[in-house]
Amino acid sequence: MVDGPAAKKQKKDAGYVLYYWPGIPGRGEYVRLAFEYAGVPYSENLDAKTLVPTLHDASKIGFPPHFAPPALKLPSGKVISQTPAILNHIAPILGLAGAKGKEERSSVNQLVLTALDLCNETHDVHHPIASELYYEDQKETALDRAKNYRENRLPKFLNHFQAVLASNPEGESNGGSYLIGSRTTTADLVLFHVLDGVEFAFPKRVAAIKATGKYDNIFTLKERIQNEKGIKEYIESGRRGKFSLGLFRHYPELDGDE
Amino acid sequence: MVDGPAAKKQKKDAGYVLYYWPGIPGRGEYVRLAFEYAGVPYSENLDAKTLVPTLHDASKIGFPPHFAPPALKLPSGKVISQTPAILNHIAPILGLAGAKGKEERSSVNQLVLTALDLCNETHDVHHPIASELYYEDQKETALDRAKNYRENRLPKFLNHFQAVLASNPEGESNGGSYLIGSRTTTADLVLFHVLDGVEFAFPKRVAAIKATGKYDNIFTLKERIQNEKGIKEYIESGRRGKFSLGLFRHYPELDGDE
Structure with missing residues (x-):
């Protein structure tokens, strides 16, 4: 324990x-x-x-x-x-379900589920045939799946979250970095961690995406969360585990050339 | 509309x-x-x-x-x-969240999510590289993924749901076909439909699984739900859509030989 x-x-x-x-x-x-x-x-x-x-x-x-x-x-x-x-x-x-009752809580749940779908798809890039097999035994397929992930899936998810952040009615007053209202919810925390994992796994691809300037709200959210009180302390404490060979993995050959 | x-x-x-x-x-x-x-x-x-x-x-x-x-x-x-x-x-x-409050509602949610994971994995068998591509363009990989699905993933999910049904404390008095308590929940309805889809997609494999007698509670649940009042009327009305080339697809080559 x-x-x-x-x-x-x-x-x-x-x-x-x-x-x-x-x-x-x-x-x-x-x-x-x-x-x-x-x-x-x-x-x-x-x-x-x-x-x-x-x-x-x-x-x-x-x-x-x-x-x-x-x-x-x-x-x-x-x-x-x-x-x-x-x-x-x-x-x-924990006070992370929004401020407006049951329906807003379900919107938070919806956004958590979509961010976790991105997490799952990022995992499946390196294990497209079976999580029971080694990466090396499904590498050829992983290369194909990675190409589709970089070109289609990842931009599709980022376009969605950017659209959510940019259309938040409270976005003008809160800097546009809250998925729901102007309070941190589990959706913000999950998206923060998924983005962190995607950047670990696909550093070149994420750098190229950042450079487009099309997803600024998303990267502002990431920076905001990592500087929030409890999260900042957690990261600085050294207790937060490092990415390695778990859900998010960095295989340079899957990251593409751009 | x-x-x-x-x-x-x-x-x-x-x-x-x-x-x-x-x-x-x-x-x-x-x-x-x-x-x-x-x-x-x-x-x-x-x-x-x-x-x-x-x-x-x-x-x-x-x-x-x-x-x-x-x-x-x-x-x-x-x-x-x-x-x-x-x-x-x-x-x-709709009265489908169990009878015992918030924590039981979360157990129902948990079981719904696991049944939907089985749905997603069943889909991914025929689209292991990209949902954006045709089946025919990823058929070789689908054959590998199908083998793992038949041998590892499907039995793992069925073992889980059988264990849930068999350990329901109310199971002895209700025939062992309710995932939670003795009332139908969304978890029962989702598992019913996933089982129906899996049987459509993998008829030979499901027949072999039924014949083992190891999953009787699961198949009892399926039969119970399709005879429940609202569901029976819905099926008999002809309004329930047929499986074809959606989430659940029947490709005989993915169903194996046993």
């Missing part, structure tokens, strides 16, 4: 426990960022050996059992899995 | 409008099944020519704009997209 930041003050009874793989940020990071931003304590269960057998077994984890990590134990003892389900559950508790 | 079933009684002011592609069940079907089961009126906007330009443009659809259909206009005028966000929004309104 590893303690989250504020956990030092409020140790044993923090109540939230994140179950995830050790050593990679992965999808667990989306959950961590929400707690870190909000300054709410959480602890982690990172035992790779028992993780999946525990999550699969209702007699150990409670009902219903889970397909895969991340999973979050709530203060009640109930465990929720599926990244967007976890985020949608904790967003109103 | 095409009217849903109960819409006849309550025409103009039904309030819910589904935006989707015409001619295929697709992801719109998950939304339709929720309304059909609940007997709540909805209408449809199936104009393929204006669908995407409308959804992308906040000046036409309201804020935030959308990445892709399906999208649902709520009675308030607000539009929500992303299938799981739509379902999570309407589930409590």
